[in-house]
Amino acid sequence: xxxxxxxxxxxxxxxxxxxxxxxxxxxxxxxxxxxxEEVHLRGLLEISNYCDRACQYCGIRQPxxxxxxxxxxxxxxxxxxxxxxxxxxxxxxxxxGEDPALDLSVLCDVIxxxxxxxxxxxxxxxxxxxxxxxxxxxxxxADRYLLRFETSNxxxxxxxxxxxxxxxxxxxxxxxxxxxxxxxxxGSGVMxxxxxxxxxxxxxxxLLFQQLDLDMIGIGPYxxxxxxxxxxxxxxxxxxxxxxATADELTTYKMMAxxxxxxxxxxxxxxxxxxxxxxxxxxxxxxxxxxxxxxxNLTPAPYRRRYEIYPHKAGSERTSAESANAALEQVLALxxxxxxxxxxxxxxxxxxxxxxxxxxx
Ligand code: SAM
Numbered sequence: 245x246x247x248x249x250x251x252x253x254x255x256x257x258x259x260x261x262x263x264x265x266x267x268x269x270x271x272x273x274x275x276x277x278x279x280x281e282e283v284h285l286r287g288l289l290e291i292s293n294y295c296d297r298a299c300q301y302c303g304i305r306q307p308x309x310x311x312x313x314x315x316x317x318x319x320x321x322x323x324x325x326x327x328x329x330x331x332x333x334x335x336x337x338x339x340x341g342e343d344p345a346l347d348l349s350v351l352c353d354v355i356x357x358x359x360x361x362x363x364x365x366x367x368x369x370x371x372x373x374x375x376x377x378x379x380x381x382x383x384x385x386a387d388r389y390l391l392r393f394e395t396s397n398x399x400x401x402x403x404x405x406x407x408x409x410x411x412x413x414x415x416x417x418x419x420x421x422x423x424x425x426x427x428x429x430x431g432s433g434v435m436x437x438x439x440x441x442x443x444x445x446x447x448x449x450x451l452l453f454q455q456l457d458l459d460m461i462g463i464g465p466y467x468x469x470x471x472x473x474x475x476x477x478x479x480x481x482x483x484x485x486x487x488x489a490t491a492d493e494l495t496t497y498k499m500m501a502x503x504x505x506x507x508x509x510x511x512x513x514x515x516x517x518x519x520x521x522x523x524x525x526x527x528x529x530x531x532x533x534x535x536x537x538x539x540x541n542l543t544p545a546p547y548r549r550r551y552e553i554y555p556h557k558a559g560s561e562r563t564s565a566e567s568a569n570a571a572l573e574q575v576l577a578l579x580x581x582x583x584x585x586x587x588x589x590x591x592x593x594x595x596x597x598x599x600x601x602x603x604x605x
Contacts, residue, residue, distance in 0.1 A: 245274075247454065247506050252447040256489075256498055264498075271501035271534035278508040279536045283575045284587030285568075286335040286367065286513075287328030290543040290551035291316045295341025297371070300404045300477075301438065303469035303552045304341045310471050314547045315343065318354045324542050325358045331568050334586035335365040337390070337539060342371035352384035359385030365586040367431075375422050382426045387586075389423045390431035391416055392462060395438055396452045397445040404438060404474065420456060429589045431460025431511075436499055437491020438466045439478060446489050446499060454506040459589035460537075461503045461510045464517025466491040467554035493521050497533045504534030509591035513537040519558035526558075527574045537587070538574065540567040 258264055292315040293304045304311060316324070321338065328336045336358065340346055355366055367388035368381055378389070393416045395401050402413045416432075423430045434449045435441075453461055468475040489495055496518055503512055514530025516539065522529070527538065541548060541559045549560045559567045575582050 252450045256443045267501050268533045271504040274508050281580045282583035283580050284537045284583035285333050286337050286539045287333045287542040288337045288539045289324040291338050292340035292343040293551045294343040297342050300474040308471045321354050329362050337367040339369040355384040388429040392433040396448045400440050429459040433462030435466040436496045437489050441489050442487035443489050450502045450506050461512050463499045464515035465496045469554045500534040511537050516558050538571045540571040
């Protein structure tokens with residue numbers, strides 16, 4: 245279904261309970277029809293909390309001196325992949341800050357080892373890397389790449405996500421096109437309720453999901469981190485801008501449901517940020533309102549509390565086993581099934597099928 249700006253904005257402004265119920269039901273129906281009842285579990289490894297960027301919203305930003313930094317060794321990453329296999333997952337997600345010391349040859353080597361020695365799909369979420377680096381990781385076997393455009397409001401993005409000193413402003417949209425050309429499955433997404441972000445901006449975000457025809461869409465509420473400039477600004481605050489979007493659960497569910505309607509075959513996670521604002525019901529409601537993916541955290545115990553992009557991150561006090569069990573319970577509580585296999589993009593599979601010529605006579 246192609247949504248218009250006015251339709252999306254009107255849903256984002258909706259506060260009538262029964263009408264919102266009809267949105268949740270429609271998102272759930274489309275999810276069931278297009279990607280089925282399976283919930284795919286992706287094992288998340290937060291492989292480094294070093295970052296050389298200074299995003300105003302993010303707790304692992306380089307200027308945050310209060311953070312104890314770590315970088316997982318290739319052996320630890322490889323062991324994390326084994327844990328994902330042992331838990332029956334089809335994908336491992338390697339996520340990190342923009343860490344220049346995460347050496348490309350080491351990274352490619354660990355990707356190759358995972359690909360040669362396990363059946364896992366490998367998803368990368370390593371921020372803005374050069375085209376040559378993205379191509380090298382793809383050649384090494386990486387299957388998917390997650391790079392949120394964060395907000396479609398260009399001016400706001402450039403303010404909140406400044407380039408490195410001397411670099412031109414960031415063009416995450418250009419990188420998303422590169423990733424598509426490199427034949428990665430491409431994921432992107434946004435934060436909801438960034439200071440200065442309006443409901444109209446969120447409506448344009450959904451239009452952009454639709455236009456980019458994404459394989460994966462991650463949406464979570466913005467959660468202020470005390471050691472960031474954005475938190476300080478909120479405390480001393482100017483009044484919110486006219487039409488400011490709220491960084492709450494309800495707006496996040498609306499965005500997830502609209503993302504499902506805009507991109508019916510996308511893989512959409514019920515995100516950790518959502519689970520952070522509502523640990524009990526958030527993951528379940530996310531799955532009931534458009535999502536079909538969970539990402540249990542398999543980051544080893546000594547590190548996981550240190551990947552603090554925002555405070556009280558859901559799962560940071562759990563062990564990998566507890567995160568894995570919680571995800572399983574959530575899927576079963578909804579009467580859904582855990583996905584088998586890699587949980588590849590349905591859309592991309594269908595596109596491949598359409599372009600592969602049939603047998604000739
Ligand atoms: N460095 C990579 C990147 O920039 O894509 C991946 C790691 S980054 C920490 C992953 C995501 O965390 C970002 O895309 C952003 O949407 C989200 N994030 C960062 N700070 C956040 C905050 N304070 N509240 C909610 N989400 C946040």
